[in-house]
Amino acid sequence: MTALLEVDKVTVSFDGFKALDQLTLTLEPGELRCIVGPNGAGKTTLMDIITGKTRPDAGTVRFGGRDITRLAEHEIARLGIGRKFQRPTVFPGHTVFENLELTTQGGKGVFRALVARLSRDERESIERTLELIGLAQDSGRLAGLLAHGQKQWLEIGMLLVQRPKLLLVDEPVAGMTQQEIERTEKILASLAGEHTVVVVEHDMDFVRSIASTVTVLHEGRVLAEGPMRDVQSDPRVIEVYLGA
């Protein structure tokens, strides 16, 4: 099986500070991967590189065998990489339903959007997603009026209808109540297998409960990688992160 995503010796520096240093990372299709690491380890920069927000100084990123290092954000998104931001980012002036409509997979050109109509399949897919994220009752509400946790789920829902091959999720449970965290775990678990998911998270309990493989970043490099149990007992990891 060929790798879905290959990050190959990527280096990024900001004003001399190396945010990523010869970082190499490979993801297999269907994998659920957690990326952890202390502040400044380069987790968010890695997300930025993969989604095209930041260009690397050196190295390449390949997605499904294709070099995407120099593509623009929207081109990478169209190839099938979705991203969930650290802060919930939804379209506040649109209803929940419209938020999902806008991210539905399909033609994204301006002239197609002028005449676009939702097909029956698309409508049903949106309604299923509304059920999954628990917002079926709120489909007509303005997204800007939702509670924090609901916005997080809506954003995950928006990524689901986008049907990405690879889903990057940045700190999904930050600022959530225990109940909300449990629901988020369920949503993410239901994604694994069908999608390849990368989760960046600080909350170690959360990581323990969902992850199969964990990658620990430190100072822009991969410090350790493997099942949670092995990684947790790695003395270097304990020193820089878990022991702190």
Add this chain to the structure above:
Amino acid sequence: MITLAPPPPLRAAHHWRSVFVAAVCVLVAAVLPLLNVLTPENNPLHVSDFLITLVGKLTCYAIVAVAMDFVWGYAGILSLCHALFFALGGYAMGMHLMRVIGTEGMYRSALPDFMVFLDWKELPWYWHGFEHFGFALFMALFVPGCVAFVFGFFAFRSRISGVYFSIVTQAVTYAAMLLFFRNATGFGGNNGLTDFKRILGFPLREPSTRAALCAITGLTLAATFVLCRAVIASRAGRVLTAMRDAEAKVRFSGYDPVSYKLFAWTLSAVLCGLAGALYVPQVGIVNPSEMQPSSSVEIAIWVAVGGRGTLAGALLGAFVVNSAKSWLTVEFPTAWLYVLGTLFVVVTLVLPGGLLQALAGLGRVRGLVARTATAQTSSPPPATAAPAEEPRT
């Protein structure tokens, strides 16, 4: 950057409101000119020639306001050079009107008067073709569209947005004004283009020609309104508004913001050009002062006063502010700018939704009074009372 509350999303009520607004435009466009032409002057229903010209002028402004609201209220792009697009359309039409004077100018020359005055011997190359009405009308749309497209392409590609974008647009209109002030540029310098005689063979002095122009302008306003509303109601319109609120998210959803912004921006400029082309034959002059930065700021004020992000509000704002202006500049010439400034401050502070919000508020208060009255007379109150509109966050 002036940030106002995002308008509520489009609902069925908005469709009816837009149909209503367009219908009113068409009706006024048909009735006023007819009353002017068909009734004798002593008839109480008679509409004076002065009023026809005024309404025609205000209607042109309203087209610009709707185009401005389309790109500012919905796409979040505050332009401070919409007056430039308007003036470019006006100049294109003005050039045509100059050319069709023929040899009836002051100097009895085939060249426009100002060229004779400057001792030019032949027509500059860029004046060719303007003797044809169709070509001039095309250029009135094409030139502003082209300027907007090229400028927008570079600005949007470099991700210039917010106040930075507004400031650059202001510089553009200022630079264009200086360019048009020069005699050597070939558009009549600071006097501009004037002394028009006919349009399509109809004398511009005739009240019937004026009435027809007024009617055409009214219909154009209705068409502009419906067009902008249709774009906003489409998925492309929702993408534009989403971009205004969360551009990065739109990008990561697979939309290219540059193409969407360029589309909205260019369409808006073309509509302004059309308004300018309708304006010039009605007022009889176009000169570089139209391109003053303050003219573009005024357009933004009309939209803000009427109610940004509603289209109907922009239209209302253009009529209200400009009617007040044409009355006050005659009655109290020195007070006008103070009134305009005060109006803008008051609206920004206490009426972020503009006059339209105030009107809607009045309507809701009346509705509430009526409902309370029914509730008192016939209890229990109807369970299906219309829910109040979503509060604006």
